[in-house]
Every structure is written in C-alpha cells, then in structure tokens.
Amino acid sequence: MADTVTRSGTTSPGLLASLDPLLREWLPRQRWFAGKGRPVTGFSQVAATELLPAGARIGLYHLLLRAHQPQSPGDCYQLLIGVREALPPRLAPALIGHVTSGPLAGRTVYDALYDTRPAELLLEALRTGARIGALRCERDPEQRIRSGLVPRLMTAEQSNSSLVYGDTFILKLLRRVVPGVNPDLELPLALAREHCPRVPAPTAWMHADVDGDAYVVGVLQPFVQGAADGWELALRELAKGEDFAAEARALGRATAEVHRTLARALPTATLGRAQIQPLVDGMVVRLDAAAQAVPALRPYAPALRTAFTALADLAAEGHTWTAQRVHGDLHLGQCLRAPTGEWSLIDFEGEPARPLAERRMPQPAVRDVAGMLRSFDYAARSADPPAPGWAHTCRAAYCSGYAEVSGADPRTDPVLLRALETDKAVYEVVYEARHRPDWLPVPLSAIHRLAAADLP
Ligand SMILES: Nc1ncnc2c1ncn2[C@@H]1O[C@H](COP(=O)(O)OP(=O)(O)O)[C@@H](O)[C@H]1O
Ligand SMILES: [Mg+2]
Structure with missing residues (x-):
C-alpha cells in the first residue's frame, strides 16, 4: 500500500x-x-x-x-x-x-482525542458532510448539528473512545476497525428508520475508504443527558438494599421493542436441525476448550454438555426457531436510563472478538435475553453481601416485561435459554480466569446452577 x-x-x-x-x-x-x-x-x-x-x-x-x-x-x-x-x-x-x-x-x-481543536475538527467534518483524504462523512439530513459545541473525551473504561460535544452529541470512534457493514451503525440506522425510540438515532457517521473497502470509523448520535447506565443503577440499588424489579421489567420491554423492530426491518431466518447442529457444535467446542483451560469447570462439563445436546435433540425432533438480527452483546452496561425513566440500548457492535460476518448473522433473539439474565446475576454477586434473591427477582421481571411486548416469554423455551446462558457463562469463566481471577466465583455459581438445570 x-x-x-x-x-x-x-x-x-x-x-x-x-x-x-x-x-x-x-x-x-x-x-x-x-x-x-x-x-x-x-x-x-x-x-x-x-x-x-x-x-x-x-x-x-x-x-x-x-x-x-x-x-x-x-x-x-x-x-x-x-x-x-x-x-x-x-x-x-x-x-x-x-x-x-x-x-x-x-x-x-x-x-x-484529548485535544479541543482536533475534536472540534471532527465534529465540523461530520456537520458539513466533508470528504478529506480517505475520510468520508455522511449525515441524517433531518437532524441539526449546531456548530461550536465544546468537546470532552469520555474517561470511562471503554472498548472504543467517545467524545461528548456540549452534552448534545456523542461521537464514538471505533478503535479496532474492520472493513464492511458495521452493526454499530447498521442496526441503529435500521431502528431509526422504523422510528424505534429505544435507540439514539445516528446523526452522522464517518467512513474511511481504502482500496474499495469502507471502514466505519465513527458514529455521532444524540447524547442522552443525565443518563445513568444500567450497571451503575443496579449496583446503586443493590447497595441500598432496594429491589430493581420495576427497572428490570422496563428493560425487558425495551429489549423486546428493539427485537420486534429489528425483526421487521432486517432479514430473519428459520433455524432447523441443519442450522442448530453447527451452533451446538460450536458451544461444545467452546466448553471443551474452557474445561481444558480452567480446571474448576471440569466437574461440571458433562452436565453442561447436556444443556447443549438437549438443544440438538429438540432440533432433531423437528423443532424450529426463528432467528433475527440481535444486539449481540447485551448487558446492563449497554442500557441507559434517561432522567425521564426511559431506557435506551446502545453499542450494537456485538462481541468485537467475533468475525463481522458472524456478528451480522440472524440469531435467536433469546441470545440477548440470556446476556441480560447473566448481567443481573453479575450485579447481584458483586454486591456485598451477594444477593442471589435480588437477581432471581430481576430475571423474572425482565422476562415478564419482555413477554408483555413480544407476546413470547423467553422462559417458555427453557432448553434454548439454558443452552445460551450456559454458553455465555462458559465464556465468562474463561474470561475471568484469564483477566480477573477474583471474579471467577461469579460465573462459577451460575455454572453450578446451570449444570443442575435449575431454571430460570
Ligand atoms: N447516546 C448516549 N448518551 C449518553 N451516553 C452515552 C451514549 N452512548 C454511549 N454513552 C456512554 O458511553 C459509554 C460507551 O459507549 P459504548 O457505545 O458502549 O462504547 P464501547 O463500545 O466503547 O463500549 C456508555 O457506557 C455510556 O456511558
Ligand atoms: Mg459498551
């Protein structure tokens, strides 16, 4: 080059x-x-x-x-x-x-990104739809971007970097980039087209064009002022000994609204035996690798494997599932509550470690539900003292809220839910063993429960 x-x-x-x-x-x-x-x-x-x-x-x-x-x-x-x-x-x-x-x-x-002038220049490029060198900016003609908004770099621990402009917009600059359609822009744009109020609508975005490939490098969206993220809120309520059921139920409703809109806006698929078997195979492979890496997981491996084979068995009996585009990395930290009490979902990038093509594939929507259920558990177990009952109440309220909007309670498909939650918990075990050994008991407690098939 x-x-x-x-x-x-x-x-x-x-x-x-x-x-x-x-x-x-x-x-x-x-x-x-x-x-x-x-x-x-x-x-x-x-x-x-x-x-x-x-x-x-x-x-x-x-x-x-x-x-x-x-x-x-x-x-x-x-x-x-x-x-x-x-x-x-x-x-x-x-x-x-x-x-x-x-x-x-x-x-x-x-x-x-720490410096005012460069940050201002980025907003100006987005505002004017500039093309500079490899960079190409586009914007939603319906949204106005005022000039002169004062930038600040967000200091939160992030996988990308975000600039906030005058508490009006937030520009997420993707750090690890791949060519092709990025779900972090694709899904919010699709949701905005359908007027889904649960996701901030992209205001402007920036591509880098390289030899015929386009990389999404930045997305500007309205900043939800005074918002708290779900993780922060959950920990705060836990510390006060307060229950979080009403919020969990609202989150379930918000998730179902987003799912319903995504199913309408983007392709769906039916998963039968031919599609489920490779999914199950992937789960088994990940479990085996995890058990190899983390000895504490080994005693549970045979029971956990039944969570996956039960799904394959259902598929073999002719059961089918609907797949659609999903968030892909849903947890409490990806949910923002505005001071009005309204929830938004953010960060549709999916799991950045997975290939783009895989992240963009239709999947059972319950995958996101499983992610949120794990997140309630994480919050409860990071409290002092741990509050498993709190998590149980949140999980039930979340599923009820989800069912109110979607018409389908995720708990009515326990085999799928258990398989997806198990897959997630196995991933968490490996992650914690590698990065935060002190946290290992959190996913292991879920592994214990999932191995005993004690649902939800
Ligand atoms: N529209 C928004 N309004 C207010 N805060 C936001 C908005 N979008 C993101 N944030 C804040 O920025 C953080 C990181 O955003 P996110 O899209 O999750 O980036 P990352 O990919 O780095 O995790 C969020 O946890 C949230 O605190
Ligand atoms: Mg995030």
Missing part, C-alpha cells in the same frame, strides 16, 4: 517509520488494544490522512494502522495523532512520545 498522506497530496514516506518505536510502546497500554500479552512487532499503514498540516501549531493525522503481532494477522486500529512542539500540562495524559527521527523529528506526538 502506498505510504501516502492524502489530504495535502504530499507524501511523507518516513511518517510511519518515525512513529513506529513510540507506538509499539504506547498502543499495547491502551485499554482498547485487543492484542494484550503479545508484543507489537511493527505496523503497516492501511490509510493516512493529514487533517491539519504537521508544520502548523497543531498537526493532525488520521491513521488506520495494522499492528503486527506474533501468531496473528494483526488488527487494524484507528488513531488520531496530534503533533505539537510540546504538550501543555492538560494534555499530559495524551502523550505518545517525542519523535527523534523522520519528518516529525523534534516534535511531540499525542492522542489527539
């Missing part, structure tokens, strides 16, 4: 070479870096656009870089690199490093 900086037409062949040693250190330390634990051995440029000339007081590059790592083809990351003589103290957390060679020698480079 040409090592070109596209806006000004100038080429800067040494740009990547001069950033390389700094990025090797900096990138693996970022919360959103997916390749933790393996070194970055180099970069290749997928796209580069000069947004502000490097010679100016503030320079700005938009980069898509593939980070090479041993045993992996390398993920592609979106970076906005600011260039200054020196950083003012307020930008200290943004520092990437001081460049020693190449075209930027002697200058300081930093994560430009």
